[in-house]
Amino acid sequence: MDNEIFDIAIIGAGPAGLFAQFYAGLRELKTALIEATPRIGGQITALYPEKTILDVAGFLGISGRDLVNELKLQTDLVDSKTFLNSEVTNLKKIASHFEIEINHHASFLAKSVIIASGNGSFSPRKIDVPGSSEAEQSGMLTYLLPGLSEVADKDFAVVGGGNTAVDYAVELIDHDCHVSLIHRRDNFRAMESSVTKLKNSRRTNFLTPMKITGLSPKKEKLEIELQSVPDGAVKRVSVDRLIGGFGFTASSRTINQWEEFPEQFNQGFLTNEAQMTSIAGIFAIGDASSYPGKSDLIATAFGEAPTAINQAVNYFDPDRGGPQHSTSLNKKEVFKHDRIKSRYNS
Known part of the structure; x- marks a missing residue:
């Protein structure tokens, strides 16, 4: 992990982080997905695996466990790295990159960061x-x-x-x-x-x-x-x-100790229309993002993820431009996957 430089580091492997990882892969970005716990899925995996989720477009209802499994199948289609049991213990700016410290020890660099860590760790009331x-x-x-x-x-x-x-x-x-x-x-x-x-x-x-x-x-x-x-x-x-x-109370004690700590709003980080926080190059999506009028829904997080990815590219490589629509993205490798072929080429 040391000395690697990623285009984007996504912190948190809940639904928002997983979809961001997939979309970043479609844009052929070198991406790291970092999760503090041993499993992906975030709050859904930890608290609501059996819950029927109704606010995901295209599904009449899907259990939390099945939604996470579907997202995992999506991320398997693209080339990126996932690090589990990896808590981000510090985040700081070094020249034009961000240094991301893992478990107080290993670290790597990223050109941009997307915080998708929800509200932190949870404990029941x-x-x-x-x-x-x-x-x-x-x-x-x-x-x-x-x-x-x-x-x-x-x-x-x-x-x-x-x-x-x-x-x-x-x-x-x-x-x-x-x-x-x-x-x-x-x-x-x-x-x-x-x-x-x-x-x-x-x-x-x-x-x-x-x-x-x-x-x-x-x-x-x-x-x-x-x-x-x-x-x-x-x-x-x-x-x-x-x-x-x-309900549950959230704790973000580790995040609060980062050297680069964006401005907060309500229980998340204040973001603008580009999903960028108060620190240039650091974005937030899902429950980690907050702004006036936001609806805290999984559906909202799925919309914020591509915005953050595309705006992150504009931040570290403004001349790159690139597609905004999934139909314009390079799907050559994605559509080699048997599961995709069976679904769309039948």
């Missing part, structure tokens, strides 16, 4: 009531969906009122589970179509407006003590498992 520690130790309280092939006809409770909780509940009823959705308010801050689906399902029981006040593991069931928010009345329900759906 946990339930803090009497018995919650014991419930978590017993496995009856979790913060991620279980393997959905083994949950049919089980009784679940999900607590929370945002997209995380509602998405969990939808996935569970789609796999023939019974779900009690607990929320301290009657209204939910989630995708309207998902809430409507839950309301129309006979497998959903709404426990609102209520809050959890205690948890008691009892043999194979978890007893949940609930308190009505308006009048304080107490109710108890028993389920096979409770899933906390309060």
Whole structure:
């Protein structure tokens, strides 16, 4: 890795980073994709592999795991390098290049950098009531969906009122589970179509407006003590498992220590219409990018990736120009791949 010079270094192998790697390959750029964890897929792989994703054009619905697999098949079509277990511990400018330090040791140079690291590492917002520690130790309280092939006809409770909780509940009823959705308010801050689906399902029981006040593991069931928010009345329900759906907190402690640290906005780096940050040559896409009016969707990230790649080329090689449309790109090698031939040449 040392002494190599790449055209573009992409930091983060979530959906945005993977698609950026593929598009950079179509433009025949020497590209490095750098991922701190042992696996590609980012937040989807870590937190939502079973979730059905609805905001990807061309798919009526696709699981997080399948989406990552499809993106991986795309990146396999192009010539680039992927480095796993490689945390970027420093980023600094050296003359006309950026030096990227990996794991406080190895380093290489890049002409431009695209940050696609999302919001950093994640940890769940946990339930803090009497018995919650014991419930978590017993496995009856979790913060991620279980393997959905083994949950049919089980009784679940999900607590929370945002997209995380509602998405969990939808996935569970789609796999023939019974779900009690607990929320301290009657209204939910989630995708309207998902809430409507839950309301129309006979497998959903709404426990609102209520809050959890205690948890008691009892043999194979978890007893949940609930308190009505308006009048304080107490109710108890028993389920096979409770899933906390309060979302996750993000940490970017390592990124915050970089020598080249772009200006932040909300929870990402402020980017302009070229996806460039406040530091020339450093771009950001996906959840790592933020600007007024942005929608934090995978679909948005897929649109930002080609913009960042093309603008990065304009930055380090302004005379190169090049195609803006995929139909203008060199697909000679790509279309040699058997999978592509079978799909498009039949």
